[in-house]
Structure formats: C-alpha cells, structure tokens
Amino acid sequence: MSKELEYLPAFILHTRPFKENQLLMEMLVAGEGRISIIGYKGSKKNTAKTALMQPFRALVVQFKKNTGLRTLKTLDENQLLSKQLSALKSKSLFCGFYLNEVICRLCTADAEYETLYPLYVYSLRNLSDLSLSSNSHLDDAHTNLYLEWILRQFEHRLLQMLGYGISFEQELTMQQSICEDLHYQLLGDQGFVIDAAKPSSLHGKDLLAVSARLNTQVSLEDFVLLDNEAFLAFKRELTIAKSILRVCLHRHLGDKPLKSRELFRR
Known part of the structure; x- marks a missing residue:
C-alpha cells in the first residue's frame, strides 16, 4: 500500500x-x-x-x-x-528576486535545510510590510535603509546556516572577544584578526554594532522614529556589513554575476 x-x-x-x-x-x-x-x-x-x-x-x-x-x-x-503577506512591489520585488537567486546559487538541491524556509518567510514578511498602504509615510531614504537591513540580515543568517558564517564578536586566531578599542582586518571570508589602526582596518566598536544590527528585529515603525543621528549611524553600520558580507558571498557565488542585482541599476 x-x-x-x-x-x-x-x-x-x-x-x-x-x-x-x-x-x-x-x-x-x-x-x-x-x-x-x-x-x-x-x-x-x-x-x-x-x-x-x-x-x-x-x-x-x-x-x-x-x-x-x-x-x-x-x-x-x-x-x-x-493573508499575512502582501504582494511585493518595486524595490521590494527586486529584493525578493535577489533572495530567490541567492538561494538557488548557494543552496544545493535536495540537501536538507530545516531553517531555510523560516528564514525565507521572515524576510518575505519584512519585504511585504513595505507594500502595505499604511506604511506609505516612509520616505525613500528610510525605505532604502530598511531594505538594506532586510538583505544584510538574510545574507548573514543564510551564510551561518550553510556553515560559511563569520563571527562579528570573536577574533579568529586567539578566539578572544572583539574589543571595542582595538582594530581588526577581515581575513579572507573566515573572520577578523587584530590589526594596526589604518584606513583599511575595522574598529571593534563598529563590528559589535554591526553584529547587533544583524541579529535584532527592527520594525518599520522603529525606522520612522529614527532621528538623523541614529539614521546615519544605522546607514554606516549597514554599509560596513555590506562590504564584509559581499566578500563572504563572493567566495561561494564565484565570479558569475547575479542577474537580480541588475534590477537595482535600472
């Protein structure tokens, strides 16, 4: 039977x-x-x-x-x-295509990823929030920052799920906690090592701030309430996160460009 x-x-x-x-x-x-x-x-x-x-x-x-x-x-x-998801529109739709393409490129077919579906639904919920009419009061700058946060969170958590993630809170060679007052260098796509203070190094305080941004839920209402100083700090932290995660993703995506990235350039 x-x-x-x-x-x-x-x-x-x-x-x-x-x-x-x-x-x-x-x-x-x-x-x-x-x-x-x-x-x-x-x-x-x-x-x-x-x-x-x-x-x-x-x-x-x-x-x-x-x-x-x-x-x-x-x-x-x-x-x-x-009933909990609204149709994706405009930049939210482009971001959705980006999620789909990254999953297809990084996640092996038929391999079991138990946490991938919840991560995807979590990201879609956040993207769909932007399509609701009640959030039309969000200006372009705040909308773009919110989208950046959704994408960086997704990339960070996906890399962790696949075993490719790096720690923003622990130094690589000595396995010591990242210190706010020290400077660090990204070693390939493996993690951070202590470095001298120079233009290419990353401040420990910034790495800890990035870690907090990538691991904390932020609602659209929170974005509306950001004052100029908080907005600029958030934007700076996500810019740092993007440069780091781009290095980590490139290691596994290879040189073939992502088609969905072209949508953001049009």
Missing part, C-alpha cells in the same frame, strides 16, 4: 520549461530545503493554477519522488500565510 503524500508549505523560487506543457520548478519546501520538482503548466482554462505557479505565492504542495526528479501531485494556496 503506497504511503500517503504529505502536504508541505512551499514557495516557488524559479521555473523554466522542461517538456511539452511541463515546468521544472525550483521550490523551497518547509523542513526540506530547495527541491527540483516537475509539474504541469496551468492551462488557459485553469487560470487559478497558473496564478499560483509564481514566485512569492505561499503554497501547500504534495510531490512524489520518482527516480531522480520529484513530480508535483497537488498545488494549493497556503491561505493562512497568504
């Missing part, structure tokens, strides 16, 4: 044509990770299914594992989660 298939929460990360009327879908599935699944395209008569087979739609899926690839059996809307 065949085992009944589970219903699992999922998102589509990317699709491409496979065979006649079929798609090869890269999916992020709760408790599983990134999985390649073959499914039939929605027809003109089944526009509801076609609408669901899009990125950033919260889904519940059943799939069957054949020899090699998996086959999609059912696909439905995850109604509970869908």
Whole structure:
C-alpha cells in the first residue's frame, strides 16, 4: 500500500520549461530545503493554477519522488500565510528576486535545510510590510535603509546556516572577544584578526554594532522614529556589513554575476 503524500508549505523560487506543457520548478519546501520538482503548466482554462505557479505565492504542495526528479501531485494556496503577506512591489520585488537567486546559487538541491524556509518567510514578511498602504509615510531614504537591513540580515543568517558564517564578536586566531578599542582586518571570508589602526582596518566598536544590527528585529515603525543621528549611524553600520558580507558571498557565488542585482541599476 503506497504511503500517503504529505502536504508541505512551499514557495516557488524559479521555473523554466522542461517538456511539452511541463515546468521544472525550483521550490523551497518547509523542513526540506530547495527541491527540483516537475509539474504541469496551468492551462488557459485553469487560470487559478497558473496564478499560483509564481514566485512569492505561499503554497501547500504534495510531490512524489520518482527516480531522480520529484513530480508535483497537488498545488494549493497556503491561505493562512497568504493573508499575512502582501504582494511585493518595486524595490521590494527586486529584493525578493535577489533572495530567490541567492538561494538557488548557494543552496544545493535536495540537501536538507530545516531553517531555510523560516528564514525565507521572515524576510518575505519584512519585504511585504513595505507594500502595505499604511506604511506609505516612509520616505525613500528610510525605505532604502530598511531594505538594506532586510538583505544584510538574510545574507548573514543564510551564510551561518550553510556553515560559511563569520563571527562579528570573536577574533579568529586567539578566539578572544572583539574589543571595542582595538582594530581588526577581515581575513579572507573566515573572520577578523587584530590589526594596526589604518584606513583599511575595522574598529571593534563598529563590528559589535554591526553584529547587533544583524541579529535584532527592527520594525518599520522603529525606522520612522529614527532621528538623523541614529539614521546615519544605522546607514554606516549597514554599509560596513555590506562590504564584509559581499566578500563572504563572493567566495561561494564565484565570479558569475547575479542577474537580480541588475534590477537595482535600472
């Protein structure tokens, strides 16, 4: 007697044509990770299914594992989660594509990543907040900073999940706590070592501040309340985080450019 298939929460990360009327879908599935699944395209008569087979739609899926690839059996809307997420627009949408592309590039298909789905949902929730009309009072500068924070948090936590993360709180060689009054240098993509005070070195106080930013939840309401001094400090810390995480990501992404980054240049 065949085992009944589970219903699992999922998102589509990317699709491409496979065979006649079929798609090869890269999916992020709760408790599983990134999985390649073959499914039939929605027809003109089944526009509801076609609408669901899009990125950033919260889904519940059943799939069957054949020899090699998996086959999609059912696909439905995850109604509970869908009610909590609004459609991504403008820069939030670009950021969503960036998340999807980084996952597809860094996360091996069929490897189990139990915490990847919760991380993705957490990031989507934050991105979708910007699409709500109640947050229209946020100006462009604060919106951009909020998006930067979402992306840097995602990169940092993803690298940690994959075992590629670095510590912003502990020195690499001596395994001592980062000291506010000392200066440090990033050693490849491995971590920080004590360095002399010079233009290329990083102040320990800044590294600890970056660590706090990357590990703390910040709401849109918090951003609205930032005064100019706090805003500039936040922006400076995220600029430092971006330069560090870009080095770490490049080590694993390689030289092939990310297509989603081009969206931000248009």
